[in-house]
Amino acid sequence: xxxxxxxxxxxxxxxxxxxxxxxxxxxxxxxxxxxxxxxxxxxxxxxxxxxxxxxxxxxxxxxxxxxxxxxxxxxxxxxxxxxxxxxxxxxxxxxxxxxxxxxxxxxxxxxxxxxxxxxxxxxxxxxxxxxxxxxxxxxxxxxxxxxxxxxxxxxxxxxxxxxxxxxxxxxxxxxxxxxxxxxxxxxxxxxxxxxxxxxxxxxxxxxxxxxxxxxxxxxxxxxxxxxxxxxxxxxxxxxxxxxxxxxxxxxxxxx
Amino acid sequence: xxxxxxxxxxxxxxxxxxxxxxxxxxxxxxxxxxxxxxxxxxxxxxxxxxxxxxxxxxxxxxxxxxxxxxxxxxxxxxxxxxxxxxxxxxxxxxxxxxxxxxxxxxxxxxxxxxxxxxxxxxxxxxxxxxxxxxxxxxxxxxxxxxxxxxxxxxxxxxxxxxxxxxxxxxxxxxxxxxxxxxxxxxxxxxxxxxxxxxxxxxxxxxxxxxxxxxxxxxxxxxxxxxxxxxxxxxxxxxxxxxxxxxxxxxxxxxxxxxxxxxxxxxxxxxxxxxxxxxxxxxxxxxxxxxxxxxxxxxxxxxxxxxxxxxxxxxxxx
Numbered sequence: 333x334x335x336x337x338x339x340x341x342x343x344x345x346x347x348x349x350x351x352x353x354x355x356x357x358x359x360x361x362x363x364x365x366x367x368x369x370x371x372x373x374x375x376x377x378x379x380x381x382x383x384x385x386x387x388x389x390x391x392x393x394x395x396x397x398x399x400x401x402x403x404x405x406x407x408x409x410x411x412x413x414x415x416x417x418x419x420x421x422x423x424x425x426x427x428x429x430x431x432x433x434x435x436x437x438x439x440x441x442x443x444x445x446x447x448x449x450x451x452x453x454x455x456x457x458x459x460x461x462x463x464x465x466x467x468x469x470x471x472x473x474x475x476x477x478x479x480x481x482x483x484x485x486x487x488x489x490x491x492x493x494x495x496x497x498x499x500x501x502x503x504x505x506x507x508x509x510x511x512x513x514x515x516x517x518x519x520x521x522x523x524x525x526x527x528x529x530x531x532x533x534x535x536x537x538x539x540x541x542x543x544x545x546x547x548x549x550x551x552x553x554x555x556x557x558x559x560x561x562x563x564x565x566x567x568x569x570x571x572x573x574x575x576x577x578x579x580x581x582x583x584x585x586x587x
Numbered sequence: 588x589x590x591x592x593x594x595x596x597x598x599x600x601x602x603x604x605x606x607x608x609x610x611x612x613x614x615x616x617x618x619x620x621x622x623x624x625x626x627x628x629x630x631x632x633x634x635x636x637x638x639x640x641x642x643x644x645x646x647x648x649x650x651x652x653x654x655x656x657x658x659x660x661x662x663x664x665x666x667x668x669x670x671x672x673x674x675x676x677x678x679x680x681x682x683x684x685x686x687x688x689x690x691x692x693x694x695x696x697x698x699x700x701x702x703x704x705x706x707x708x709x710x711x712x713x714x715x716x717x718x719x720x721x722x723x724x725x726x727x728x729x730x731x732x733x734x735x736x737x738x739x740x741x742x743x744x745x746x747x748x749x750x751x752x753x754x755x756x757x758x759x760x761x762x763x764x765x766x767x768x769x770x771x772x773x774x775x776x777x778x779x780x781x782x783x784x785x786x787x788x789x790x791x792x793x794x795x796x797x798x799x800x801x802x803x804x805x806x807x808x809x810x811x812x813x814x815x816x817x818x819x820x821x822x823x824x825x826x827x828x829x830x831x832x833x834x835x836x837x838x839x840x841x842x843x844x845x846x847x848x849x850x851x852x853x854x855x856x857x858x859x860x861x862x863x864x865x866x867x868x869x870x871x872x873x874x875x876x877x878x879x880x881x882x883x884x885x886x887x888x889x890x891x892x893x894x895x896x897x898x899x900x901x902x903x904x
Contacts, residue, residue, distance in 0.1 A: 361643050404649050487881070586762060
């Protein structure tokens with residue numbers, strides 16, 4: 333599996349972090365003004381803000397590593413789909429509230445254990461960003477876990493919708509926890525996180541939440557992959573069409 | 588105490604600028620007027636999220652995106668504490684929201700206009716939030732305590748939004764020809780609807796006189812509209828934009844700007860539901876409400892289960 337652009341391993345790694353938070357922040361921001369309850373509209377917007385704020389730190393670092401005259405905006409707005417390094421999970425559509433919650437539950441569970449380890453990175457910038465983000469990520473994980481339990485253990489309908497969302501999205505979990513060459517190289521250099529180390533914690537956490545929520549772990553073990561290497565689903569192109577519209581329509585201007 | 592002596596006590600408080608608080612006696616019409624006004628205000632915050640949220644996913648830079656998202660979130664927060672203020676008068680949030688969704692309750696007509704380009708986000712911040720501040724600053728002294736206190740907090744945030752919107756316009760006005768044209772076009776489209784935000788002219792405003800007497804309202808519609816024009820015209824000039832009003836000119840004698848006649852036919856048309864986006868806005872609110880129904884039902888069912896589990900546990904213990 334190859335992407336048509338390859339970056340230095342550290343840049344690849346930083347872009348994965350930047351794009352996961354950018355794309356999920358974008359998706360969650362689509363809820364703003366349309367949430368099921370006003371309080372939850374505010375909470376979702378909070379999470380989108382946190383994620384985009386985290387993304388900006390990673391984007392700035394990526395811009396610095398890329399050199400030339402790259403900025404957070406050129407990195408966010410002027411790369412095409414194959415140059416994005418987010419996991420497939422975060423680009424999946426919002427669907428109903430159940431899909432949004434389950435997508436966040438899976439991502440937040442990963443993101444929490446990942447960032448907890450990233451704080452120990454030998455790369456000071458990554459360690460600092462992770463340290464700054466962990467409190468927010470802890471809150472996100474609490475929110476998505478509590479809502480998973482509430483909806484899983486709510487009504488028959490909410491339980492059915494949650495189970496459907498889990499069955500639909502579970503296949504995107506594997507990519508988050510399965511190391512590739514970049515992950516291995518970064519881990520060996522003491523920069524990146526050992527995904528094999530955090531995988532059992534993530535799985536354990538998820539099965540605890542699902543069990544409290546009266547939800548079943550999917551039996552099908554097949555996992556989709558490709559996002560973090562730059563091979564995406566059809567959804568990402570539409571996200572970029574919106575995200576990048578202004579910078580593409582009016583190149584090189586100050587806003 | 589007889590009704591007439593309670594009324595006397597109430598009117599005395601109004602006279603002495605003592606705030607009326609939730610549990611105190613108040614005339615039914617005062618209560619009704621406040622519920623109408625505060626809930627309309629809350630609905631305006633909620634519906635007002637829609638035209639701005641329309642640009643969150645397309646904001647031109649990361650900095651602008653985050654600022655816009657935070658701004659729209661502030662509006663949601665304003666809606667929340669205005670609903671709470673109205674609830675202190677004995678009307679539930681559910682009743683108020685139902686009235687919005689059925690089209691019975693009104694909200695500010697300004698949000699029935701579309702946000703077509705990025706410059707509209709600047710124009711809304713500058714003009715719409717600017718007009719809102721003109722309306723709302725006097726409301727910090729309104730006679731009903733919870734409303735006055737909510738307004739203090741809201742005004743602080745609105746003035747931040749207004750500066751942010753003006754700064755977007757300034758950036759565009761200093762930019763490329765395309766950006767300047769975008770800014771001027773947005774001003775052209777938002778100017779008159781912004782003036783309409785102050786409501787009908789004093790002579791045609793059916794609720795104004797009583798509201799002034801109760802000190803719910805502290806300044807008249809026309810007075811506020813004039814203040815807004817006087818404050819905004821120099822701001823437009825400063826960044827090289829032209830107010831779309833050929834009759835606009837400085838009146839030395841009054842120390843104010845004279846301005847052209849508002850198209851009241853358009854105003855009443857939008858109030859009656861015929862604005863460019865009335866249907867779209869109400870549909871969006873109804874859609875969110877309908878699609879959120881199962882979530883609210885599930886949250887309620889879960890809370891009941893939890894309460895039952897807790898009480899069973901306590902019985903065993």
